[in-house]
Amino acid sequence: MSFSLPALLTYSFLYLLLLFGVAHLTERGVVPRAWVQHPLIYILSLGVFAGIWAVYGALVVADQTGYGFLAYYLGISGAFLLAPVLLNPVLRIVRSYQLSSLADLFAFRYRSQLAGTLATLCSGIATLSLLSMQIKAVTDSANLLAPDASPHLTSFLFSLIVVLFAVLFGAQRDQGSESHRGLVVAIAFDSFVKLSAMLVLGGVVLFTVFGGMDGLEHWLTAHKARSSSMELSINDGSWRALMLMSFAGALVLPHMYHMIFSENPSARALSSASWGLPLYLLLLALPVPIIFWGGMELGTETPASYLVIGVSQALDSPALVLLMYVAGLSAASGLMIVSTLALAGMLLNHVVLPLHTPQDRGDIYRWLRWIKRVLIAVIILAALLFHDTLGADLDLIILGVLALSGVLQLLPGALGVIYWPEGNRRGLNAGLITGVAVWVVTLVLPFSQVANPLATLEAPLIPDQQNWHIFVFLSLTLNVTVFALVSLLSKPSADEISAAQACSWGALSRPQRRELLATSSGEFVEQLSAPLGGEVAQREVERALSQLKLPASEYRPYQLRRLRDQIEVNLSGLMGPTVARDIVKRHLSFKPLAGDDTAQDIHYMERALGNYQSQLTGLAAELDNLRRHYRQTLQNLPIPACSVGDDGEILMWNHAMAELTGIAADDVVGGRLLALPDYWYTLLDDFVTGPDLHRYKHRLDLRGRPHWLNLHKAALSGPDHPEGGSIILVEDQTETRLLEDELMHSERLASVGRLAAGVAHEVGNPVTGISSLAQNLKLETDDPDILHTADQIQQQTRRISTILQSLMNFARTGNHAQANRYEPAQIRRCVDESINLLSLSDKGRGICYQNQCPEDLMVLGDEQRLVQVFVNLLANARDASPEGGLIRISGNREGYSAIIEITDEGSGIPADQLDHIFEPFYTTKGPNQGTGLGLSLVYSIVEEHYGNIQVESPASPETERGTCVRLRLPAYEGDGEERPFSQNERSLN
Numbered sequence: 001m002s003f004s005l006p007a008l009l010t011y012s013f014l015y016l017l018l019l020f021g022v023a024h025l026t027e028r029g030v031v032p033r034a035w036v037q038h039p040l041i042y043i044l045s046l047g048v049f050a051g052i053w054a055v056y057g058a059l060v061v062a063d064q065t066g067y068g069f070l071a072y073y074l075g076i077s078g079a080f081l082l083a084p085v086l087l088n089p090v091l092r093i094v095r096s097y098q099l100s101s102l103a104d105l106f107a108f109r110y111r112s113q114l115a116g117t118l119a120t121l122c123s124g125i126a127t128l129s130l131l132s133m134q135i136k137a138v139t140d141s142a143n144l145l146a147p148d149a150s151p152h153l154t155s156f157l158f159s160l161i162v163v164l165f166a167v168l169f170g171a172q173r174d175q176g177s178e179s180h181r182g183l184v185v186a187i188a189f190d191s192f193v194k195l196s197a198m199l200v201l202g203g204v205v206l207f208t209v210f211g212g213m214d215g216l217e218h219w220l221t222a223h224k225a226r227s228s229s230m231e232l233s234i235n236d237g238s239w240r241a242l243m244l245m246s247f248a249g250a251l252v253l254p255h256m257y258h259m260i261f262s263e264n265p266s267a268r269a270l271s272s273a274s275w276g277l278p279l280y281l282l283l284l285a286l287p288v289p290i291i292f293w294g295g296m297e298l299g300t301e302t303p304a305s306y307l308v309i310g311v312s313q314a315l316d317s318p319a320l321v322l323l324m325y326v327a328g329l330s331a332a333s334g335l336m337i338v339s340t341l342a343l344a345g346m347l348l349n350h351v352v353l354p355l356h357t358p359q360d361r362g363d364i365y366r367w368l369r370w371i372k373r374v375l376i377a378v379i380i381l382a383a384l385l386f387h388d389t390l391g392a393d394l395d396l397i398i399l400g401v402l403a404l405s406g407v408l409q410l411l412p413g414a415l416g417v418i419y420w421p422e423g424n425r426r427g428l429n430a431g432l433i434t435g436v437a438v439w440v441v442t443l444v445l446p447f448s449q450v451a452n453p454l455a456t457l458e459a460p461l462i463p464d465q466q467n468w469h470i471f472v473f474l475s476l477t478l479n480v481t482v483f484a485l486v487s488l489l490s491k492p493s494a495d496e497i498s499a500a501q502a503c504s505w506g507a508l509s510r511p512q513r514r515e516l517l518a519t520s521s522g523e524f525v526e527q528l529s530a531p532l533g534g535e536v537a538q539r540e541v542e543r544a545l546s547q548l549k550l551p552a553s554e555y556r557p558y559q560l561r562r563l564r565d566q567i568e569v570n571l572s573g574l575m576g577p578t579v580a581r582d583i584v585k586r587h588l589s590f591k592p593l594a595g596d597d598t599a600q601d602i603h604y605m606e607r608a609l610g611n612y613q614s615q616l617t618g619l620a621a622e623l624d625n626l627r628r629h630y631r632q633t634l635q636n637l638p639i640p641a642c643s644v645g646d647d648g649e650i651l652m653w654n655h656a657m658a659e660l661t662g663i664a665a666d667d668v669v670g671g672r673l674l675a676l677p678d679y680w681y682t683l684l685d686d687f688v689t690g691p692d693l694h695r696y697k698h699r700l701d702l703r704g705r706p707h708w709l710n711l712h713k714a715a716l717s718g719p720d721h722p723e724g725g726s727i728i729l730v731e732d733q734t735e736t737r738l739l740e741d742e743l744m745h746s747e748r749l750a751s752v753g754r755l756a757a758g759v760a761h762e763v764g765n766p767v768t769g770i771s772s773l774a775q776n777l778k779l780e781t782d783d784p785d786i787l788h789t790a791d792q793i794q795q796q797t798r799r800i801s802t803i804l805q806s807l808m809n810f811a812r813t814g815n816h817a818q819a820n821r822y823e824p825a826q827i828r829r830c831v832d833e834s835i836n837l838l839s840l841s842d843k844g845r846g847i848c849y850q851n852q853c854p855e856d857l858m859v860l861g862d863e864q865r866l867v868q869v870f871v872n873l874l875a876n877a878r879d880a881s882p883e884g885g886l887i888r889i890s891g892n893r894e895g896y897s898a899i900i901e902i903t904d905e906g907s908g909i910p911a912d913q914l915d916h917i918f919e920p921f922y923t924t925k926g927p928n929q930g931t932g933l934g935l936s937l938v939y940s941i942v943e944e945h946y947g948n949i950q951v952e953s954p955a956s957p958e959t960e961r962g963t964c965v966r967l968r969l970p971a972y973e974g975d976g977e978e979r980p981f982s983q984n985e986r987s988l989n
Contacts, residue, residue, distance in 0.1 A: 003145045003146050003322075004146055005142070005146045005148075005149035005153075005154065007146075008142050008145060008146055008149075008325070009157055009158075009161075011322065011325070011326065011329075012138075012158065012161060012329050012333075013161055015326055015329060015330065015333075016161060016162075016165045016333060019165070019186045019189065019190065019333070019334075020165055020168055020169065020186070022182070022185055022186045022189050023169060023180075023182030023183055023185060023186040024182060025182075026181055026182040026185040026186075027180075027181065027182040031185060036181050036184075036185055037265060039268070039269050039272035039273070039276065040188075040276070041184060041185055041188045042184065042188075042263075042264070042265060042269045042272070042273060043188075043272060043273050043276035043277055043280060044187075044188035044189075044191040044192055044280065045184045045185075045187040045188040045191065045259055045263065046191075046256075046259055046260065046273055046277045046280075047187075047188075047190075047191030047194065047195070047277070047280050047281075047284075048187050048190065048191065048255055048256075048259055048334050048335055048338050049076055049249065049250075049253070049255075049256050049277075050073075050191075050194065050281065050284060050331065051130075051133075051134060051331050051332065051334075051335035052133060052134050052137040052138075052328060052331045052332050052335070052396070053072060053331075053400065054194050054195075054198065054284050054331055055137075055194060055197070055198065055308055055324070055327050055328045055331050056137050056141075056305050056306060056307075056308070056328060056396060057069075057072075057133075057137075057305070057396050057397065057400060058072070058284075058285070058288045059288060059291065059292055059304050059305065059307045059308065060304050060305045060395070060396055060397050061242075061397060062288055062289065062292050062304075063292065063304035063307075064304075064397070065238060065239060067289075068238065068239040068242070069285070069288060070285060071239040071240070071242040071243040071246065072242055072243075072246045073246070073278075073281040073282070073284070073285050074243055074246070075242065075243040075244065075245065075246025075247035075248075075249070076246045076247060076249055076250050076256075076277070076281070077277065077278035077281055078243075078247055079246075079247050079248075079249075079250035079251070080250065080273060080274045080275075080277050080278060081274060081275075081278065083270055083271070083273070083274040084274075086250070086251075087250065087251075087260060087270060087274075088267060088270065089418040090105070090251065090261060090414075090417070090418060091260075091261055091264060091267060091270060092267075093105065093108075093109075093417070093418075093502070093503050094261040094262070094264075095261075095264075096502075096569070097502075097569050097572055097577065098569045098570060098572045098573030099261075099572065099573075099577060100258075100262050100345055100349075100573055101120075101254065101257060101258070101262075101342060101345055101346045101349070102119055102123065102251070102252060102254070102257050102346075102410060102414065103115075103116040103117070103119040103120045103123070103346045103349065103350045103576075104116065104346075104349060104350075104572065104576055104577050105414070105417060106118075106119045106410075106413055106417075106428065107119075107349075107350065107576060107577045107578045108499060108503075108572070108577040109416075109417045109499050109500065109503050110413075110423075110424065110425035110428050110496060110499070111425060111493065111495040111496045111499055112425035112428070112429065112578075113350070113354055113578040114425070114429055115413070115425050115428050115429055115432075116346075116349070116350040116576065116577075116578060117350045117351060117354070118429060118432050118433065118436075119346075119350070119410055119413070119432070120343075120346040120347060120349075120350040120351060121351075122406060122407065122409055122410060122432065122436050123252075123254050123343060123346060123406075123407055123410070124343055124346070124347065124379075125406055125444075126402070126403045126404075126405075126406025126407045127254060127339055127343050127379075127383075127403065127407075128382060128383050128386045129386070129391065129399050129400075129402040129403040129406065130253075130335070130339060130399070130400070130403035131336055131339060131340070131379075131380065131383035131386075131387075132383055132386045132387040132390070132391030132394075132399055133391070133396055133399035133400055133403065134331075134332035134333075134335055134336050135155050135158065135159060135332070135336075135383060135384060135387045135391070136155075136387060136391055136392060136394075136396065136399065137305075137328055137331075137332055137396060138154075138155075138158050138328060138329055138332045138333075139151050139154045139155040139158065139387075139392075140305070140306060141306055141309055141325055141328050142154050142158075142325070144302070144306055144309050144310075145309070145321065145325060151392070152388060155384060155387060155388070155392075156384065159380050159381065159383070159384040162333055162336050162337065162340075162380055163376065163377050163380045163381070165333070165337060166336070166337045166340045166341060166376050166380065167373050167376055167377070169182075169183050169186070169337050169341065180263065183263070183337075183338070183341075184259070184263050186334075187259070187334050187337075187338060190330045190331070190333070190334035191280070191334070193326065193327060193330045194284070194327050194330055194331050195280065195283055195284055196327075197323050197324055197326070197327030197330075198284055198287045198288075198291075198308075198327065199283065199286075199287055200320075200323065201287060201291060201308055201311065201312065201320065201323075201324060202286065202287025202288075202290045202291055203287075204315065204317075204320065205287075205290050205291055205293075205294035205311060205315075206290050206294075208315065209294045209297050209298060209315075210290075210293075210294070210297070216290070216293070219293070219297065220293070223296070237467070237469040237470065238466075238468070238469045240469070241405075241468075241469035241472045241473060242401075242404075242469075244408070244472075244476075245401075245404035245405060245408050245472070246404070248404075248407070248408050248410075248411040248414075249404065249407070251410075251411065251414045251415075252407040252408065252410040252411055252414055253339075253404075253407055254339055254342035254343050254346065254407075255335060255338040255339040255342050257342065258338055258341065258342040258345075259338060260273075262342075291307060291308060291311055292304075292307065294311050295307045295310060295311050295314075298310075298311060298314040298315075299314075300313075300314050305395075305396050308324045308327075308328075309321065309324055309325065309328075312324050336380070336383075340376050340379050340380055341376065343375075343379055344372050344375040344376045344379060345372065347375050347379075348368065348371055348372055348375060348575075348576075349575060349576025349578075349579065350576055350578070352371060352375070353575050353576060353579045354578065354579065357531070357575075357579060357583075363533075363535070363536070364532060364533060364536050365536070365574075368574070368575075390448045390449075390450070393449070394447065394448070395465075397465075398447050398465065398468075401443070401447075401468055401472075402443060402444060402447060402448075405439055405443055405468075405471075405472045405475070406436070406439055406444075408472065408475075408476055409432060409435035409436050409439060409475065409476065409479050410432070411476070412428075412431060412435075412476075412479055412480045412483050413428045413431070413432065413483070416428065416483070417503050418503060418504065419504075420487075421497075421500035421501065421503075421504045422487055422488065422492075422500075423483065423484075423487045423500075424486075424487050424490060424491075424492040424493075424496050425492075425496065426486050426487070426490045427482070427483045427484065427485070427486035427487030427488075427490065428483060428487075430482050430483065430486045431478075431479045431480065431481075431482040431483025431484075431486065432479065432483075434478050434479055434482045435475045435476060435478060435479025435482075436475075438471075438474060438475040438478055438479075439471075439475040441453050441454070442454060442463055442471040442474065442475065443463060443468065443471050443472070443475075446462070446463045447463065447468075514561075514590040514591065515557055515590065515591045515647060516557070516560050516561065516564065516588065516589070516590055516591070517588075517589055517590070517591055518560065518588060519555065519560075520553060520554065520555050520560075521541055521545060521550075521552070521553060521554040521555075521560070521563060522553065524537075524541050524560075524563065524564075524567070524588060525537050525538050525541050527587045527588060528540065528541065528567070528583070528587055528588070530587060531583045531586070531587055532583070540567055540570060540571065541563070541567065543570060544563055544566040544567045544570060545563065547566055547570075548562055548563060548566055550562075550563065555671070555675065556668075556670045556671035556672075556675065557649055557670060557671065557672060558649065558669070558670025558671070559670055559671075564584060564588050567584060567588070568580050568581060568584040571583060571584065634652065634654055635654045635655055636654070636655060637654055637656060638656055639656055639729055639730070639731060640654065640656040640657035640659075640660045640661075640729070640730040640731075640732065641654045641656065641657060641727065641728065641729050641730070642654065642657050642684075642727070642728050642730075643716065643725055643726065643727045643728070644673065644684070644688055644725060644726050644727075644728065645725040646725055648672050648673050648674070648685070648688075649670065649671070649672060650668050650669055650670065650671055650672070650673065651669070651725060652669065652727075653665040653668050653669050657730065660730065660732055661676075661680060661702075662702075662703070663676070663677075663680075673685045673688070679700060679701070679702075683698065683700060683709075683711075684728065687711050687713060687728065688713065688726055688728065692713070693712065693713050693714070694710070694711065694712050694713070695710070695711040696710050697709075697710065697733060697737070698710075698711060705734075706734070707732060707734045708732075708733045708734050708736075708737040709730055709731065709732060709733065710730070710731035710733055711728060711729070711730055711731075712728070712729040712731070713726050713727070713728050713729075714726065714727050763800070764801065767797050767800050767801060768797075770793065770797050771793075771794055771797040771798075774790045774791075774793040774794045774797070775790070775794070777790045778790045778791075822860050822861050822862060822945075823860070823861075823862075823863070824858050824859075824860060824972045825858065825859055825860070825861050825862075825863040825866055825972075826855070826857070826858055827853045827857045827858070827859060827866075827891050827898060827900055828851060828853040828854065828855055828857065828891075829863075830863060830866045830867050830870055831851045831853055831870055831874075831889050832851060833867050834867050834870035834871045834874055835849045835851065835874065837867075837871055838871065838874055838875060838878065846883045846884045846885075847878050847881055847884075847885055847886075847887060848884070848885070848886045848887070849874070849887050849889070850886065850887070850888045850889065851889050852888060852889060852890040852891070853889060853890065853891035853900065854891060854892070857891045857892070857893060857898055857900075857971075858898070858971065858972035859898050859945070859969045859970060859971060859972055860970060860972045861945045861969065862945075865941050865944070865945075866941070866945070868937070868941065869938050869941050869942065869967075870889075870902075872934040872935065872937065872938050873902050873938060873965055874887065874889075874902065875934070876934065876935070877902055877903075877904035877906065877963070877965075878904075879906075880904055880906030880907060880908075880963065881904045881905055881906045882905065882906065885904065885905045885906065886904075886905055887902065887903070887904050887905075888901075888902075888903045889901070889902050890903075893971055896970060896971055896973075897947075897968050897969065897970060897971055898967075898968070898969050898970070898971040899966065899967070899968055900966070900967040900969070901964055901965070901966050901967075902964070902965045902967075903955050903962060903963070903964045903965075904955070904962055904963055905961060905962045906961065906962060906963060907961060908953040908954045908955070908960070908961055908962060908963050909951065909953040909963055910953075911953075914951060914953065917935050917951065918935050918936055918938075918939045918949075942967060942969070945969055945970070946969075946970050947967060947968050947969035947970065948967075948968050949965065949966070949967055949968075950965070950966045950968075951963065951964070951965050951966075952964045952966070
């Protein structure tokens with residue numbers, strides 16, 4: 001059974017076109033989002049790990065070592081079962097710092113461009129062998145189906161097709177953009193095809209060749225000698241080495257790093273994959289023994305590497321043969337596409353950009369995209385060259401061993417990222433160079449038949465297919481030993497220590513609180529324009545501002561530091577961490593340190609600890625709870641408080657401070673005092689920099705009202721807090737000051753009252769004499785003019801007497817030496833007396849008062865206290881009325897209550913203030929026009945008289961002006977004994 005080469009190439013092209021169509025439809029949003037984000041898609045995409053091993057390689061190992069083929073699956077399954085302590089820490093670092101490859105991770109952690117370049121070159125050399133393995137598998141399987149085809153032509157055309165689709169798959173977007181969901185879905189589809197094909201072939205063999213499970217059991221019993229190789233041929237060393245290399249592959253294989261971390265949608269997806277991928281690999285492994293035994297039973301002469309093709313041909317099923325060819329093509333192409341994309345990114349970031357950083361380009365994104373496309377083509381063509389010169393003559397297993405043992409040299413550095421903060425770049429580079437050198441000398445050169453240094457030196461042990469595992473362990477052991485020794489004997493740099501703290505599991509870095517040279521986000525754009533160009537700089541700054549949810553114009557130092565870090569993270573995904581750090585360090589630099597400035601960024605620590613809250617346990621969790629308790633205590637302290645660093649940066653701004661100033665904490669924390677309004681900046685800056693530790697009764701006008709503040713300052717520096725700074729407490733003494741002023745005012749009123757009583761008494765005597773003389777004058781003459789003049793004199797003297805009596809009565813108001821005695825009081829007389837008192841002032845001369853209260857409207861109460869009520873209400877109405885305004889006082893009787901209404905034509909009271917007008921010290925008048933105690937006093941007096949008071953504003957719905965104050969007081973009945981009684985007696989009744 002054979003096919004033509006054009007037919008196979010057509011099938012290959014159509015299948016890859018189908019993959020691209022799946023990816024394209026996903027990117028366009030045609031595939032439902034719920035499907036794309038389903039954990040199953042991510043799990044299947046990780047099946048790219050199996051590659052050609054799943055279809056061809058596993059059967060080779062089954063033929064050589066029996067169940068030893070399971071080691072390849074068990075190793076990576078173990079890595080995923082250990083995901084919480086192995087993969088999750090790496091995922092956290094990758095997502096935080098946009099590290100798109102293992103080389104990026106090395107360059108970031110060890111602060112070494114050389115470390116990233118060595119990791120890239122090591123991965124590149126090993127990946128060439130891995131890619132050659134895929135090309136060889138597809139070429140050989142195609143030659144089995146089309147014997148007349150040229151192997152070189154087949155491999156070349158296949159590689160050319162893969163180049164085309166690799167470019168289409170991965171180089172359409174900007175480097176460092178969001179995950180390629182289309183690629184993930186396409187690779188998941190690839191893995192589904194592999195699994196389906198293997199299960200279908202296994203099922204066909206089971207039921208067609210063996211007649212089901214019972215038939216297989218009988219066959220195994222009858223052919224025990226032939227099937228026993230699956231049980232007895234496991235080489236301890238080889239399968240352990242294979243398991244270790246497979247375990248390391250989760251971290252160090254470029255395509256696995258890319259799919260696990262760079263394309264990871266969430267930590268939850270990785271949690272699902274920790275059991276989902278082992279289950280997928282188990283399903284892949286299940287058909288392998290059945291297919292192997294089926295090949296024995298069918299007597300296929302096909303090499304074990306391509307037993308699935310041979311078994312399908314023996315079953316005489318063209319559809320099954322084509323299905324297995326497509327499965328092999330699917331496995332090889334998927335791994336090649338992802339590996340090439342990952343390796344191209346590594347070469348771009350750690351080989352091309354360090355040698356040639358793009359500058360003054362209009363569109364860096366486009367330049368990077370084209371460079372990556374060229375690198376994709378170069379990598380696949382290099383793999384093709386490797387295949388034509390060396391790989392075509394090597395066994396699939398040897399190619400796989402060379403690839404896996406090569407990337408295994410990266411495992412010590414990868415584990416050191418999260419578990420060994422003491423490791424440094426000198427140790428990593430030395431260990432990596434040592435391990436790679438031993439790997440090349442003992443495995444690559446001998447197996448590639450280029451040279452065999454060990455044979456030349458007549459070493460006691462020469463590598464072959466039986467003992468290769470010894471040299472794998474040897475190279476890894478020397479790598480680890482050199483890495484550890486050099487790291488322990490050399491001192492890491494400050495940058496390495498900081499990076500190690502950022503990467504270590506559960507550790508937090510403490511960056512210094514330093515001031516940037518750039519003072520705004522606009523200056524960020526200007527300074528980044530030199531290396532990136534104006535358009536790209538603007539785009540990157542806007543992107544970082546959007547990610548941090550900051551305003552377009554940002555000036556606060558802390559937020560600028562966050563912006564700088566975010567830009568470095570984004571550029572790291574675009575160009576690699578070393579180039580990104582170099583650009584940011586050069587063009588967004590800090591101001592030089594002044595002396596031994598060790599101030600730490602408290603805001604960063606707060607944010608980091610907040611993110612870690614759910615991950616802290618034991619004593620760390622208890623300490624964090626204690627920290628949160630004390631912080632919340634400061635935040636909820638009823639006294640306004642803030643803390644300021646020595647550099648003038650605001651570190652804390654509690655809720656009471658925000659309420660007092662009207663400035664939210666989010667708007668000022670992390671900013672300078674200079675950013676505060678002028679009056680607050682002047683006050684706090686002068687106090688912080690001044691020598692005084694206390695300042696009392698400082699007046700500050702806030703929101704149109706004077707406030708009096710007491711300020712207290714204490715230094716924060718000490719043995720437990722070397723960063724320095726000050727904490728400031730602000731006591732609002734406004735109410736106390738107003739109470740003091742009111743008490744002084746009351747004392748003055750009392751003095752005026754006593755003076756008025758004395759003046760009234762002294763003035764009353766001459767006024768009485770004048771009145772007597774006027775009466776005598778009327779008796780001594782009949783002249784009408786003189787009589788008229790005498791009447792006017794008497795009229796004026798009576799007026800003076802009335803005024804003097806009102807002053808004396810008002811002066812006695814508030815005297816509580818004796819219990820209040822409630823007597824019948826005429827409302828009209830109380831209102832008249834209040835009007836007379838108000839008429840003594842020159843204020844409101846143009847106001848007209850209309851007293852419309854009936855003469856018989858009586859209440860039981862303290863007349864002088866009621867006069868005080870009306871004086872306050874009429875004074876408020878007068879102050880609110882326009883020039884020439886009218887104030888009406890009306891009254892009527894409703895059942896047992898007397899209703900008195902005072903209505904003015906003023907501007908009214910806003911609705912939002914009506915509920916507060918009876919509160920002490922609350923006033924709607926301007927500064928120095930009232931204390932806010934008048935209506936509070938009115939409310940108290942009315943309550944003492946068992947009445948209530950209501951205010952309606954506006955009084956006139958038509959004009960929407962005026963205010964109506966309605967008093968309801970108990971009316972005097974007048975039909976009982978009119979005996980005065982005290983308030984205590986009334987309450988007893």
